[in-house]
Amino acid sequence: MRKRKNRNTVDKDKIEKQIDFHEKAIDYYITDYSIELLVQKVKVGEITIPEYQRKNIWDIPRKSKFIESVLIGLPIPFLFFWQDHKTGNMDVIDGAQRLTTLREFIEGELTLKKLEKLTDLNGCKYTDLYESRRKIFKNRPIRGVILSNKTDKEARLDLFERLNTGSVIAEPAEIRRGLLQGPFYSLVEELAQDKTFNKLAGISIQKQQKAEREEFITRFFAYADGLEEYKNEVRKFTFDYTDKMNEILQNTPNLADKYKNDFKTIMDFFQQKYPIGFRKGGKGVASRTRFEGMAISVYITYKEHPKILDKITHQDCVDVFESEEFIQIAGSDGANTKSKLWARLHYARDKFKEKYVK
Incomplete structure (x- = not known):
């Protein structure tokens, strides 16, 4: 008979190491x-x-x-x-x-x-x-x-x-705005005003005031630049990324134009190929997970295969973004675990590559 693990047994050395680390x-x-x-x-x-x-x-x-x-x-x-x-x-x-x-x-x-x-x-x-x-x-x-x-x-x-003892806790993007002012966050704030992005995302005024647009855009770049440092904690990941990118853009200011053009390229792609945008059925407000599974997945595809966007059709987008599989991936529980995030960011990429990259 299989022995049950004693729940009262704890690894004190492991606990000490975790405390020391943090x-x-x-x-x-x-x-x-x-x-x-x-x-x-x-x-x-x-x-x-x-x-x-x-x-x-x-x-x-x-x-x-x-x-x-x-x-x-x-x-x-x-x-x-x-x-x-x-x-x-x-x-x-x-x-x-x-x-x-x-x-x-x-x-x-x-x-x-x-x-x-x-x-x-x-x-x-x-x-x-x-x-x-x-x-x-x-x-x-x-x-x-x-x-x-x-x-x-x-x-x-x-x-x-x-x-914090305030009645309303600030969102991560609001905190980054206070602690991490710099050229990258200025770029994020500029792109938050992009008319095409705002039309596609449909973020409410209330959420705009809580810097939800800035949260979307920060994740757009952070996730697309690589998930090697991601450890199931979005706040820390985006905070560290913003801090790092402020320094990078301070030293190489021309790089900001590339990031700006990349963002606009992806927004223009959706405007042309899937104009109902990131909102499910084109109604309501875009969720973070749906935006990630659409915009960031297409951005990752574009970074790997820059010419593929010209090949993707409106029907391709309908087939991918309106499929039951995508809807489940974009709205699943435990959305920010690394495995779920990886699946969400690469679903559309894999579908488009399967059709157009030989």
Whole structure:
């Protein structure tokens, strides 16, 4: 009789190796800032809130409750910053909404509402407090954890995702926009405005605001350039790729034109050969997996056989992209495991090559 594996048996050495592999080398120090000083630093730009955190806005009752917590002396969670040693300025990693709320309250922009303890303050502003209470408020200390620029970008991203206390978590593309500005991401933002792409993908305004178009385009190039480094984690893969490509395009700016032309070539192909685009049946919004199975698969085909696009017909596209097999591949569970991703990216390529490459 086959022996069952004891579920209580664990490989401690294996666990230690995994912890060692993922352990972050983070250089930081802890300091206290008065609320008055923090607000002043935000106003003069010594503390900046990255773009990807600015849209995750607390509503007024939540802001009011936070101010109430400060007034009655409840502990305030640590703020996390990353400090650029060249300028001395700091980016907020976690605490953007707290800082914004403090600034709005002190500057008279916030009227308190729906307070449950300090009910007499409902409808009041900062100036409605006694001057002595305002001074006490401004002098309240808040502890900050300051990461040095020895802390790499990936660790900062990881910290933001794990520590963020906002009501809405930023999408990966929004975070890349904040942390990875550079020539490649500028190219991605430019291509996100491409009229043909927007017509084919039909991405909603709401998703556009969450940088969904930029997510599509980043994956378009990252996956087509090779999956050797992909390990079932899209966020890390696209983050590392964007960081690498920023540096490459910084050193070889002319390469951006090639990437731009490649993208437009593939969009023009679909406009001519399959104009209903990446949306199933030409309706609704394109899913990421369907876009990958269509646009990126054709791009991979084009990179391997540049002349093949002229041979592929509208009927070829119908036969491939409307087949039951493709629909299943483009909408399967576990979509981002490497095996499923590989199948999705190469399905159309294999079908087109089978017909036109001898």
